[in-house]
Amino acid sequence: MRPDDIETLVSVGRPDIAPDGSFAVYATSRPDLTADRAVGQLWRVDLPAGEPRRLTRGVADRSPRLSPDGATVAFLRGDAKGRAQVFVVRADGGEPVQVTDTVGGVSEVAWSPDGTRLAFTARVIEPGRYGTVDGLDAAAEPARRITGIRWHANGLGYLDRPSHVFVVDAPSTETEPFYDPAPALEKPEKRVVPTEAHRITHGPTSWSGVAWNADGTEILSVPDAIESDRRDLRDRVVALTVETGAAREIVATAANLSVSAAQVAPDGTVFLLANDVGPTGVDFVAPGVALWVLEDDGPRRLTDAETVDLGEVGSHLSFDGDDVLVQDRTRGRLRLLRVSRGGEVVEVLGGDREVTGHAVAASRVVAAVAAPASFGELLVLDGDAAPRAVTDLGAAARERGIVEPLEHEITGRDGYPVHGWVATPEGEGPFPVILQIHGGPYASYGVHLFDETQVLVEAGYAVVYSNPRGSAGYGRAHGRSIRQAMGTLDYFDVMDFFDGVVSADPRLDAERVGVMGGSYGGYMTAWVIAHDHRFAGAIVERGFLDPASFPGSSDIGSFFGTEYVGTDPDAVAAQSPMAVVDQVRTPTLVLHSELDFRCPLDQATRYYSALKQSGVDAEMLIFPGEDHELTRAGRPRHRVERFDAVLDWWARYLPPAQP
Structure with a gap:
């Protein structure tokens, strides 16, 4: 795969399935170098064995949600200014109808149980x-x-744009289009959307999640109020009355829970x-995200937080009776589990896959998955039958050429098993080796x-990468073992596996x-090259490099460093790449993004300046307009430019072929 082959990386978003299981809808997304953005549309596939067909033709349509009767799809589409708005379209195709015209853009959408409102x-x-x-x-x-203790967030900027909950009547997909008014002496009111949305929440508090209760009278959401003095990760779950906006707390902070999703089962049970x-309200290291059911006396945990990890980004719930x-992440996989209300856990879909989204109806499951030979596909599971792919989105990438890595487990210096992979070019070598973290x-x-x-x-390098202690997917003890001990067991595991x-x-x-x-890999790279001088070159990217300055600049600085490296100055210094930069x-290339608020730019500039002062052969490359997600979601041209810079650096300091 060459740098511009990122255009072949087609991902599949969270799918939805018709109530009778007869068809599924899903969104695809891929980087497009010509458009210099991610592009994608909605697709429909009739089940069990239909051919996918394009349902919409927008630039970046996403997040499809089927109405309760399966006749209409609500989804998000960028308007002329790039702001996400709600649209609806017939489930069998047609021209989408715009529903919202919000200045700040829509984040998520959900149908009411009767399908009349959104x-x-x-x-x-x-x-x-x-x-x-x-x-x-x-500037003006x-x-x-x-x-407050927080003021900005990576990918957003200042936190002066709270997210609020709204309700709007769902328009008919057959409604008359809206037309811009002609010039007039008395400018008429411009009607862009069918009906005015009813705002449920107000004030500076931001809200996330919109889950209707069973009878459609309330919406569950999670408020996020900015703390004045100290960070508190404990969440409340609030039921908002649709008609009046009255708030009823159903989970209090006394439960000590950080809530990533709240959903309502068809029978009204809250999960x-x-x-x-x-x-303390801030213990987030290896958090052990679990499934909980809300009962009269409070939340009850259904899964074992020590061994089952439901915290992967994009994790969500589907209800089947x-x-x-x-979704449970384990040993580099994301498997789909079925959990009963009694806490019994059964694997639904496993193997060498990562399940990134799912939906179920009429005993039929659809799952968006990634695999070694594909960035995204849609699978169908019918009962005990083997899962079957109904897409072949990975074909283009395979045609460009990919190598499937080999899996290994190495016993470390203290007897601890370290799990990872090695990807090697074709041929006998010997190949130069790059350690990725x-x-x-x-x-x-x-x-x-x-x-x-x-x-x-593709450029001729073997690549070695592992999941050392501190990583997810190997139990909480594995993840928590480096708490206030970074650069110790994790460093040993990385090097022992290599x-x-x-x-x-x-x-x-x-x-x-x-x-x-x-990120943390940038931290560990900087740590490695301060303690091991065998490497011909290094690339430190978007790194957590100066824990001492991190609290005052990062969007997670109010709690991340406190939990991971502690507060004692000597202990912090003992875990700091800046303390050993001399x-x-x-030779080190420092890569960073201008708008990275997770590991802010000053982490890179301070480290780069210290390298220069020490006489190290160093360069720095800063990407304008990008944030912490450059390598995953940045502008495609910047992503290719970054790859070119990486390959150029290695060609200079670690040529792929012997002289």
Whole structure:
């Protein structure tokens, strides 16, 4: 795979399925270099064996949700200004009808149980800010008064645009189109949407989630109020009365839960995806997200938080009778589980896959999955029959050429097993080897088609990558073992796995090696090159590099460093790449994004300046307009430019062929 082959990486979003199981709808997305953005549309496939057909032709349509009768699809589409709005379209095709015209854009949408209304969340912008007044640009806006512990977020910016809950009548898909008014002496009111949305929430508190109760009188949502003095990850779940906006608390902060999803089963039972953050309210390291059911005396946990991890990004719930379907990440896989109300857990879909979305109806399951040879496909499961793919979206990537990595487990220096993979070019080698390190740290490398690895293999490099202690998918003890001990067990595991697989394979050249990683991987790369000088070069990307300055600049600085490296200055310094930067001798490329608020730009500039002061051969590349998600969701041209810079760096310091 070459850098511009990222256009072949087609992902499948969370699908939905008709109530009778007769068809499914889903959205695809892929990077497009010509448009320089992600593009995608909605698709429909008749089940069990139909051919997918395009349902919409927008630029970036996503998040399809079928009405309760299966006749209409609500989805999100960017308007002329790129703001996500709700549209509806007939489930068998037709011209979509715009439902909303919000200034701040819509985040999520849900049908009422009777299919007559739509609830959605949208950001509300203070008049005069963010282009709401023609001719008033950002530099001319009034000053922002900040009194809380948080003020910005990666991918968003300032937190002065709270997300609120709205309800709107669902229009008929046969409604008359709306037309722009002609010029007139008395300008008529411009009607863009069929009906005015009814706003349910108000004030500075932001809300996430819109889950209707069984009779359609209330909407469940999770408020997020900015704390004044200290961070608190404990959430409340509130039932909002649709007609009046009255709030009824159904889960209080006393439950000590951080809630990532609240959903209502068809019989009205409330389920949560949540993790216990302890009495301090900030214990988030290896959080152990579990499935909970809400009972009269409070939430009851149904899954074992120590061994079952439901916290993967995009994890959600589907209901099948009394059972709940959830996604569990384990050893680089994401499997689909069925959980009963008694807590019995049964695997529905496993194997070398990552389940990224699912829906179920009439005993038929559809699942969006990624796999070693495909970035995304839609699978159908009927009873005990083997899962069957109804798409072949990975064909283009396979035609360009991909290598499926080999899985290994190495025993580390203290006897601990370390799990990971090696991807190698065709031939006998010996090949130069690049050690890749993932972000997080509570994240993991998986089995899906990974462009980062494939591009390096295509260029002639073997790539070694693992899930050391601190990673997700191996139990909470594995994830929590580096709490306030970063750069210890995780460093040992990364290096032991690397040494183990390189020494065991004569195709891997132990004398020609490099190291790279992003976010926590950037932290660990910087840590590695301060303690091990064998590497010909290094790439430190969007790194957590200076824990001492992190609390005052990162959007998660109010709790991340406190939990991971602690607060004692000596202990923080003992885990800090900046504290040992003077030990680095390895030529280092520092990659960062201008609008990265997770690991802010000053983390990179301080580290780069220190390298220069120490006489290290170093360069820095900063991407304008990008945030922490550059490698996954940045502009496609920037992603290709970054790949070109990575390959250029390795060609200079670690040529793929012997001289």
